[in-house]
Amino acid sequence: MDKISLVVPCYNEQEALPYFYEAACKIVSEMSEQAFEFIFVDDGSKDNTLEIVKKISVEDKRVKYISFSRNFGKESAMYAGLQNATGDYVAIMDADMQDPPSLLPEMYTYVTSEKYDSVATRRVTRDGEPPIRSFFARLFYKVINKMSKTDIVDGARDFRLMNRKMVDAVISMEEYNRFSKGIFGWVGFNTKWLPYVNVERVAGETKWSFWKLFLYSLEGIVAFTTAPLAISSILGFTFCLLAFTFMIIIIIRTMLFGDPVGGWPSLISVMLFIGGIQLFCTGILGQYLSKAYLETKKRPLYVIKEDNFS
Incomplete structure (x- = not known):
């Protein structure tokens, strides 16, 4: 039975x-x-x-x-x-x-x-x-x-x-x-x-x-899944590439047209956006670290x- x-x-x-x-x-x-x-x-x-x-x-x-x-x-x-x-x-x-x-x-x-x-x-x-x-x-x-x-x-x-x-x-x-x-x-x-x-x-x-x-x-x-960690790495690489591209554009523009003072609103917006992405990626990493921390306590x-x- x-x-x-x-x-x-x-x-x-x-x-x-x-x-x-x-x-x-x-x-x-x-x-x-x-x-x-x-x-x-x-x-x-x-x-x-x-x-x-x-x-x-x-x-x-x-x-x-x-x-x-x-x-x-x-x-x-x-x-x-x-x-x-x-x-x-x-x-x-x-x-x-x-x-x-x-x-x-x-x-x-x-x-x-x-x-x-x-x-x-x-x-x-x-x-x-x-x-x-x-x-x-x-x-x-x-x-x-x-x-x-x-x-x-x-x-x-x-x-x-x-x-x-x-x-x-x-x-x-x-x-x-x-x-x-x-x-x-x-x-x-x-x-x-x-x-x-x-x-x-x-x-x-x-x-x-x-x-x-x-x-x-x-x-x-x-x-x-560890996909969120991969996503945060991709985001980090993408913004590094964008930052490098914008740096080249700024250098060329300064050499050709001088260095105008304008652009504060766009600059602050970009800084806040990138800062948010960094905190988001840090939060993803923190989630995995916290789970590993709890597992090690046994x-x-x-x-x-x-x-x-x-």
């Missing part, structure tokens, strides 16, 4: 958890030929998420939980769940019901009958999202796929079912600055993409503000406050 582990990162999901657990149990009961375990990872929630999970774990021995000492982020929560999952197959799911449990039987069929290593989901619509957020999300996928050799699919969710080989490969990547959508693509393996229509949260509010998503997108770009990705694995 195959065992399937359901890894569910949770941060302030007290309202959505009962709905998720009920829906997941319904699908689990239909998949009676497989054994299941639930691994809820409480990412330092400030509401009653942990208390609800504890109550469920008393009534259902298949339910395990890990509670962090503070909020370490969804990436750390997913990694902790993967590390502690014992199933032959492991699925990562959100507790807000935007990852429909009803897709699990189809996903399991693909990884067993058609010999895929993983089945990943992608949204074909973004209904319910603010238009500006959808625009920048699509722009991010276009930019990172132009820059990076790692294939990151537009609309990809973290919701996927993986076999043990792929799970072990993902766990082996112990980097501190994690971007799982890129990691899943980088490790390779044969992946089946399962499209579905976007589903809105069943309860509660999203924890991803525009600013958090922006920082997360920067994390992905820095983690999986800090753990998370700290467990309590769990029920022992």
Whole structure:
């Protein structure tokens, strides 16, 4: 009998958890030929998420939980769940019901009958999202796929079912600055993409503000491409060439026509523009240096406050 582990990162999901657990149990009961375990990872929630999970774990021995000492982020929560999952197959799911449990039987069929290593989901619509957020999300996928050799699919969710080989490969990547959508693509393996229509949260509010998503997108770009460093080098070379060209023009003009005093506005504009480019390129370099700095510290990705694995 195959065992399937359901890894569910949770941060302030007290309202959505009962709905998720009920829906997941319904699908689990239909998949009676497989054994299941639930691994809820409480990412330092400030509401009653942990208390609800504890109550469920008393009534259902298949339910395990890990509670962090503070909020370490969804990436750390997913990694902790993967590390502690014992199933032959492991699925990562959100507790807000935007990852429909009803897709699990189809996903399991693909990884067993058609010999895929993983089945990943992608949204074909973004209904319910603010238009500006959808625009920048699509722009991010276009930019990172132009820059990076790692294939990151537009609309990809973290919701996927993986076999043990792929799970072990993902766990082996112990980097501190994690971007799982890129990691899943980088490790390779044969992946089946399962499209579905976007589903809105069943309860509660999203924890991803525009600013958090922006920082997360920067994390992905820095983690999986060095193209911004090449761009800054090209910009530096281009402006050096332009500066040399203008210097020759000024020398020739001075020799032929003298040295008029005019030109202060254009001079200041050029200086400010070049100064901005320099700061921009320095910022790009700083992003890569900061990530390298954090990696060298070798800090753990998370700290467990309590769990029920022992």
